[in-house]
Amino acid sequence: MSMTKKTQDELDRWSKEVKRGAVTLAILSLLSKKRAYGYEVVKLLDAKMKFLALEQGTVYPLLRRLEKRELLKSEWDYEDPAKAKKYYTVTQEGLKALGAMTQTWSVLSREMREVVNEVE
Amino acid sequence: MSSNDPLKLIEQYLDRVRVYLPLDSEDAIVELQTHLIEESERIGEGTMTAGSAMMAIERMGEPKSVANEYAGSGKKVGPVPAEYVNPVIRIIVVIVGIAAAFVIGASMLGVTLTQLLGTDIQNWPVSILIIIFLNIFIIIAIIGIISMFDREKPLTDKTTLETIFGLGVEGFKPKGRLDALGDLIMGIFWGILLMLPGMVVLYTTEFVNVYLLVVIFLFMGAIRGALFFVGGENNFNLAIEGILGIVWIAFAIVLFNIGWPLEDVYVYADGSWQIFPIIDFFQTPEILLSPLDWIWAVIMFVTVVVSVWRIIVSTMKITMYLRAGKAIWWQGNWGERRSLRTPLWKRILGEHDQFQKKEAEYYDGNTESEESQ
Numbered sequence: 001m002s003m004t005k006k007t008q009d010e011l012d013r014w015s016k017e018v019k020r021g022a023v024t025l026a027i028l029s030l031l032s033k034k035r036a037y038g039y040e041v042v043k044l045l046d047a048k049m050k051f052l053a054l055e056q057g058t059v060y061p062l063l064r065r066l067e068k069r070e071l072l073k074s075e076w077d078y079e080d081p082a083k084a085k086k087y088y089t090v091t092q093e094g095l096k097a098l099g100a101m102t103q104t105w106s107v108l109s110r111e112m113r114e115v116v117n118e119v120e
Numbered sequence: 121m122s123s124n125d126p127l128k129l130i131e132q133y134l135d136r137v138r139v140y141l142p143l144d145s146e147d148a149i150v151e152l153q154t155h156l157i158e159e160s161e162r163i164g165e166g167t168m169t170a171g172s173a174m175m176a177i178e179r180m181g182e183p184k185s186v187a188n189e190y191a192g193s194g195k196k197v198g199p200v201p202a203e204y205v206n207p208v209i210r211i212i213v214v215i216v217g218i219a220a221a222f223v224i225g226a227s228m229l230g231v232t233l234t235q236l237l238g239t240d241i242q243n244w245p246v247s248i249l250i251i252i253f254l255n256i257f258i259i260i261a262i263i264g265i266i267s268m269f270d271r272e273k274p275l276t277d278k279t280t281l282e283t284i285f286g287l288g289v290e291g292f293k294p295k296g297r298l299d300a301l302g303d304l305i306m307g308i309f310w311g312i313l314l315m316l317p318g319m320v321v322l323y324t325t326e327f328v329n330v331y332l333l334v335v336i337f338l339f340m341g342a343i344r345g346a347l348f349f350v351g352g353e354n355n356f357n358l359a360i361e362g363i364l365g366i367v368w369i370a371f372a373i374v375l376f377n378i379g380w381p382l383e384d385v386y387v388y389a390d391g392s393w394q395i396f397p398i399i400d401f402f403q404t405p406e407i408l409l410s411p412l413d414w415i416w417a418v419i420m421f422v423t424v425v426v427s428v429w430r431i432i433v434s435t436m437k438i439t440m441y442l443r444a445g446k447a448i449w450w451q452g453n454w455g456e457r458r459s460l461r462t463p464l465w466k467r468i469l470g471e472h473d474q475f476q477k478k479e480a481e482y483y484d485g486n487t488e489s490e491e492s493q
Contacts, residue, residue: 037151038151038154038155039154039155039158039159042155058189060148060151060152060155061189061190064148064190082157083153083154083157083158084150084153084154085154086147086150086151
């Protein structure tokens with residue numbers, strides 16, 4: 001079944017809203033397993049989460065915002081001066097937030113599955 | 121104009137992003153630079169070419185949007201769209217700062233604003249508002265027309281508007297390390313020179329009373345140079361620069377009133393150095409104001425303008441760094457931009473950058489220039 005323009009617009013709008021919430025959880029989860037610098041995070045998100053498919057320029061500001069909110073901390077690595085890398089790791093505060101978000105996400109996805117199944 | 125050098129393309133693109141970012145965003149630029157280099161290498165399967173760099177840049181997106189996401193301004197200030205808030209504020213500060221510096225310098229010389237503008241202002245204050253609005257309208261119209269010709273430019277080429285906004289970035293660039301070294305050397309050189317007995321005999325009676333203060337000031341300027349050379353731009357050095365600026369303005373008022381400081385000068389005549397009474401030479405009844413007084417006034421004016429500008433910039437930057445949570449002293453930056461390319465002197469000595477080496481390791485026989493054609 002082909003999608004009309006209106007349906008496509010609605011899907012785009014909805015996807016954007018879902019992504020906005022999901023990407024913080026995704027980044028915190030990825031970085032809780034191992035530290036990574038901006039480009040690595042972009043590539044990890046690209047490889048593991050096709051749905052998120054974020055604009056490359058938007059991942060960096062998000063990392064910066066999470067750092068400002070003290071959920072992430074960073075450390076510069078100048079080993080290669082032309083390609084200085086800012087490594088991000090999750091803070092204690094970030095881990096607590098991640099735990100709470102993961103729990104909420106599990107409940108939400110279970111409930112959503114049930115609701116959607118009922119409708120189908 | 122677009123280049124075939126991938127590193128230059130990345131630098132040009134980042135220069136465009138820099139225009140829209142706040143002053144303290146060098147970290148963001150470095151992060152984006154690393155991303156673009158790694159993405160270009162990935163696209164080029166290990167080799168960075170002009171084509172792969174352009175693709176990486178295009179994937180990153182419009183400099184305005186990237187910077188706006190980074191700066192997180194996301195709000196309008198009056199009629200100014202979010203992405204233009206930073207550059208517009210910066211260029212306004214530059215213009216107001218330069219105007220303030222000139223007005224203070226001119227008022228020191230006793231020149232009034234109306235003399236400066238060449239006419240008396242009629243119908244105050246309505247005429248001023250009308251002039252401002254008319255000028256803003258004309259500027260917007262001109263920029264709008266010029267911008268129409270920029271639409272086809274590649275992502276790495278600055279638009280006309282960005283070139284204008286770029287002046288704001290240049291105005292706030294940290295002091296270069298070589299400039300700081302120059303301040304140090306010249307401060308010591310001039311300080312010692314002014315103290316030499318052979319120089320002191322040339323001074324006017326009034327200047328003899330104050331020349332040691334000038335010497336102390338020059339040595340303090342040298343210390344400021346040394347501090348910037350060692351520590352780059354940080355709050356301590358900026359505070360020193362601001363304080364020295366204030367001291368100089370106060371001091372310049374005294375010096376300006378003292379007038380031309382040299383009673384005599386050395387001239388070489390008849391095979392030897394002789395003392396020539398320069399003030400007496402210019403003191404003729406026909407000359408109302410000696411050219412020496414004019415020269416002195418111009419020198420004082422320029423130094424005051426520079427000092428006012430330094431005070432404005434130091435104050436702004438200290439506020440900015442304090443807001444960013446910085447303390448008093450840290451290893452700051454210098455004004456020289458880190459170039460990704462190998463400097464000319466290294467290339468002459470046969471040293472190449474890591475990217476060129478990498479190209480040699482991975483390449484399959486074609487040259488970069490061949491591929492980009």
